[in-house]
Amino acid sequence: MARGISPTRRLVESLSTYAVLVLVVMQTIYPLLWVLFGSLKSKSEMLNNIWGPPLSLHFENYVQAWKTAGMDSRILNSVVVTASALALVVLVATPCAYAITRLRFPGRNALLALIVASMLVPPQVMTIPLFTVASDLGLINSRLGVALIYAASVMPLSVFILRGFLLTLPVELEDAARMDGANRLDILLLIMLPLIRPGIALVTIFAFIEIWNDFFLAFLLLRDPAVQTIPLGLVSFFQQYDSLWNLYFAALMITTLPVIILFTLMQRQFVAGLTAGAVKA
Incomplete structure (x- = not known):
């Protein structure tokens, strides 16, 4: 009788699948989040903190x-x-x-x-x-x-x-x-x-x-x-x-x-x- 898949292998496959899915989601969502973060930064913060979230929110950027x-x-x-x-x-x-x-x-x-x-x-x-x-x-x-x-x-x-x-x-x-x-x-x-x-x-x-x-x-x-x-x-x-x-x-x-x-x-x-x-x- 064929042996079933071991719990360890099943766990590794599940973790690998979720890791790939998380990577794909981040690759899809992060560019939009990056634009959103940049739209809420000041001009100086945009130059000094390119990739991270804004330290303070500047909603007046949208009005300008x-x-x-x-x-x-x-x-x-x-x-x-x-x-x-x-x-x-x-x-x-x-x-x-x-x-x-x-x-x-x-x-x-x-x-x-x-x-x-x-x-x-x-x-x-x-x-x-x-x-x-x-x-x-x-x-x-x-x-x-x-x-x-x-x-x-x-x-x-x-x-x-x-x-x-x-x-x-x-x-x-x-x-x-x-x-x-x-x-x-x-x-x-x-x-x-x-x-x-x-x-x-x-x-x-x-x-x-x-x-x-x-x-x-x-x-x-x-x-x-x-x-x-x-x-x-x-x-x-x-x-x-x-x-x-x-x-x-x-x-x-x-x-x-x-x-x-x-x-x-x-x-x-x-x-x-x-x-x-x-x-x-």
């Missing part, structure tokens, strides 16, 4: 960073751009994913292959044609125009994720609804949409982080300071006040706070979305 970096207008611009782009993504990606998953039409597989292939193209490759088209359409220095481009950039991944969720739902649900007289729009809005809420939450979080933190497209298309978003403001702030690291870290924390709040509010849907959509096509 808000005023110096002009965070009010830039946050408003980021909110308008991000909210508009997210609304477009959800409104367009959901029926598109439903059509690709449930409808049978010529070229469906080719369209799906095109969507997957478009996710492999980095935006830097399309810099010149994107700027040319945006200029011709009058989308330069336009918050809604940039939101449209952002929505288009995250649309392929959103459609692909939502398609995975729709594949997990049985077709019998639609058949039963159709027998009760429901049309395609009713089935999508009243039956499918509530069932794929974790997928929509997953798409929303991914798209929000991508758009809120993006610098490349904003730098390319938003040249007027009145319509610039937070990432551009942070770069401008750092270029002008490169010695005020404590204020710069405070501005970073203000920028990061909406992402943390969104993830905290939607973490249950996010975790459910990571597992529920894992289906083989």
Whole structure:
């Protein structure tokens, strides 16, 4: 009869596992804590105590960073751009994913292959044609125009994720609804949409982080300071006040706070979305 695992070996394996997990958590959390610590230090303490926690808390750094970096207008611009782009993504990606998953039409597989292939193209490759088209359409220095481009950039991944969720739902649900007289729009809005809420939450979080933190497209298309978003403001702030690291870290924390709040509010849907959509096509 095979001998069981000894208690000593089991203890060593458990301690090793927890040690690795603690290391990964510290590697993930400490950069955020470092920025938080730096945002609460004075300028002199920031230079003398770089890595440790602050000896005294300077919450006035956030007020100074808000005023110096002009965070009010830039946050408003980021909110308008991000909210508009997210609304477009959800409104367009959901029926598109439903059509690709449930409808049978010529070229469906080719369209799906095109969507997957478009996710492999980095935006830097399309810099010149994107700027040319945006200029011709009058989308330069336009918050809604940039939101449209952002929505288009995250649309392929959103459609692909939502398609995975729709594949997990049985077709019998639609058949039963159709027998009760429901049309395609009713089935999508009243039956499918509530069932794929974790997928929509997953798409929303991914798209929000991508758009809120993006610098490349904003730098390319938003040249007027009145319509610039937070990432551009942070770069401008750092270029002008490169010695005020404590204020710069405070501005970073203000920028990061909406992402943390969104993830905290939607973490249950996010975790459910990571597992529920894992289906083989």
